[in-house]
Amino acid sequence: MTKINMSLNCNAFLLKPAGQDYLWGGRRLKDEFSKEFDLTPLAETWECSTHPDGISIVASGEMEGMLLSKVLKEHPEYLGTHPKTDGELPILIKLIDAKKDLSVQVHPDDAYAKEHEMGSLGKNEMWYVLDATKDATLVYGFYRDMDQEILRKSLHEGTVEKYLQKVKIQKDDVFYIESGTVHAIGAGALIAEIQENSNLTYRLYDYNRLNKNGKTRELHIDKALAVANLKGSVAPRQPMRVLKYKRGYASEFLCRCKYFQVERVLINTERTRTMADFQTDGNSFQVLLCVDGCGILFDENIPLNFFKGDCIFIPANSVPLKLHGKAQLLKVSC
Incomplete structure (x- = not known):
């Protein structure tokens, strides 16, 4: 493509x-x-x-x-x-x-x-x-x-x-x-x-x-x-989740279904690092919801400060993004 x-x-x-x-x-x-x-x-x-x-x-x-x-x-x-x-x-x-x-x-x-x-x-x-x-x-x-x-x-x-x-x-x-x-x-x-x-x-x-x-x-x-589904159901159990560690951050899948997928990303770096997980291809946009902490995202060296509660839209086909800070993000895509 x-x-x-x-x-x-x-x-x-x-x-x-x-x-x-x-x-x-x-x-x-x-x-x-x-x-x-x-x-x-x-x-x-x-x-x-x-x-x-x-x-x-x-x-x-x-x-x-x-x-x-x-x-x-x-x-x-x-x-x-x-x-x-x-x-x-x-x-x-x-x-x-x-x-x-x-x-x-x-x-x-x-x-x-x-x-x-x-x-x-x-x-x-x-x-x-x-x-x-x-x-x-x-x-x-x-x-x-x-x-x-x-x-x-x-x-x-x-x-x-x-x-x-x-x-x-x-x-x-x-x-x-x-x-x-x-x-x-x-x-x-x-x-x-x-x-x-x-x-x-x-x-x-x-x-x-x-x-x-x-x-x-x-x-x-x-x-x-x-x-409504009227069948009796078993109480849902929390799924096994595995954190994958990379330089400056860790991530885990929370949910993947035919409608969307959601990951939790933990950023913890004092240095600005390129993070491949935040580069989009032509398939889907990404949305980052900061649920704790703060940081800075650099898109083509343009800084974007974000804080707890902020929501960021990343269009499809983005350049590699650089981030630094200490924050917890939910990353959503199709």
Whole structure:
């Protein structure tokens, strides 16, 4: 494949996220990740997103101030040739602060979403636990096999929680949530989420909570039951992970699926080093989410400072990148 000539506006660039003020959020994204939004609470920041419900903005370089969706429409070569891109950003990356329990919910797969949701993508997602309180849990499916009649009755009577499988979580855990899996993030969890570029959520149960207007939030029980996996499931175990060490950094795979792949990279070098893992080919872009520490990335000797909470987009066919600092990054690509 012929390598695309890179112009100045094809260097790596920072992104400014969109914010969401869902009722279960808190303050940790403001206090610990320097997310400056006039939203209370601040539940989510959509760090890398072209979804119309929350579009990221370029925050450095020649394209600063432009919507990421506009940049990628004008420069589809930034996405690469991976079939999942198909001219559109196929992923959405979030930071999530769950001060309170999220609703019990389920997401459709691509086929159901395409047929019933005006051609939208479905939603498969991965969670990386950045932090968790001592008693934090998540909901992952059911303890036992269910059927629609039993589930409907339990939802009507408010007894559904006794059937839900709750899993204790701790910092550095990884969970892959396949479409159709009934799930919920529990109070006290701080999560980085990588998912398909979709905002389809079918709520099954919301603890009878009231929103800021004093009304209960909409439930989507019929659609949820149409897509939910009602089989009992085994609590997910943490996969074996192996750190691979190279000069100045170490890396490990967290998740690889047909929608995206995610690595955790630990940078620890006082010298500026070329790091081949951050050079993209023509196949896919990369997104780097800094979840701890800080550093400097050099793209064609142009310095880009990054800090905890920053998100960097690296177009496909990038030059070799140089980095130094002490930081923990999540690296996402197709």
